[in-house]
């Protein structure tokens with residue numbers, strides 16, 4: 425482990441996850457933490473009530489947490505967490521480029537793939553910020569649980585294991601434990617693909633297809649994840665970890681998950697809804713993951729079925745028939 429300690433952490437994005445990460449990082453009082461928001465109302469709420477009720481209702485935030493609307497706070501940070509939705513990461517990086525110092529550790533805290541290009545978010549943000557040390561934090565943990573101080577463990581992957589260990593040490597607290605990894609591809613694709621599979625599990629639940637079908641989806645879904653991770657140059661073993669199996673089990677079974685709830689609504693109605701009503705990362709990831717898999721010649725039948733249902737090309741009944749009548753293969 426490294427003896428280096430950060431001087432300041434800024435979390436960009438005052439939604440549920442950004443607020444939770446800022447809360448847990450400042451609760452340990454190791455280093456000054458600022459939540460950077462775009463909304464004056466969030467600054468007012470946190471300063472007057474000590475809460476961000478829009479994002480995390482009824483959760484008291486640590487008094488030491490600072491909040492600002494001024495991007496120049498980034499100039500004093502050596503660790504910056506990017507906690508906005510996947511499809512907003514490029515735009516956020518572009519708009520903040522002039523404020524982030526060279527050498528800053530930027531950590532992506534979103535679960536997705538760029539929809540327009542199929543690229544990993546670490547590559548997208550590195551390109552916009554002209555940085556190479558862009559890391560990713562992912563794994564099982566609902567924002568409300570993290571902010572309440574319930575025990576949570578996630579993975580943080582960086583360019584080197586040393587850098588990941590430094591970030592894990594800097595961002596962990598007695599209730600939030602980070603495991604370092606050098607597999608940015610595996611950790612990132614695990615986080616993005618588990619959302620697609622959580623939608624599939626929701627469809628199964630909503631359509632009343634039973635718990636046995638859910639278990640089959642989790643298991644075969646993991647096989648899809650590991651194939652794509654390996655084909656993109658990651659370590660297929662990463663899928664057994666927090667950002668693969670861990671997060672898939674959480675989001676495929678907990679009704680706190682927006683992806684699962686979206687899938688349940690589809691399963692009940694028999695076809696996709698055009699409006700998700702809240703952020704559903706898997707609805708963005710499904711078709712791009714299916715296209716990337718097709719380009720690489722990787723079989724991902726569950727991902728393809730979810731993409732086709734969401735795009736309105738297939739109803740739930742036909743998707744199930746297609747999946748169940750595929751040629752029998754060795755597991």
Ligand SMILES: NC(=O)C1=CN([C@@H]2O[C@H](COP(=O)(O)OP(=O)(O)OC[C@H]3O[C@@H](n4cnc5c(N)ncnc54)[C@H](OP(=O)(O)O)[C@@H]3O)[C@@H](O)[C@H]2O)C=CC1
Pocket residue numbers: 436437438439440441442461462463479507508509510512513515516533534535536565566567568703705
């Ligand atoms: N919620 C959870 O339990 C968890 C979420 N995640 C991941 O975290 C990511 C964010 O999710 P979550 O926090 O739930 O989403 P929310 O919908 O709660 O919040 C998203 C936030 O992103 C901000 N935002 C959007 N675009 C930009 C931008 N260009 N620059 C700065 N801020 C921006 C919005 O700010 P504004 O209000 O100003 O519009 C909003 O506050 C997702 O990828 C999700 O998968 C990961 C683990 C747990």
Ligand SMILES: O=C(CO)COP(=O)(O)O
Pocket residue numbers: 535563564565566622671674675680681682683684703704705
């Ligand atoms: O990623 C999450 C928990 O690990 C949050 O899941 P949802 O985005 O489905 O709510």
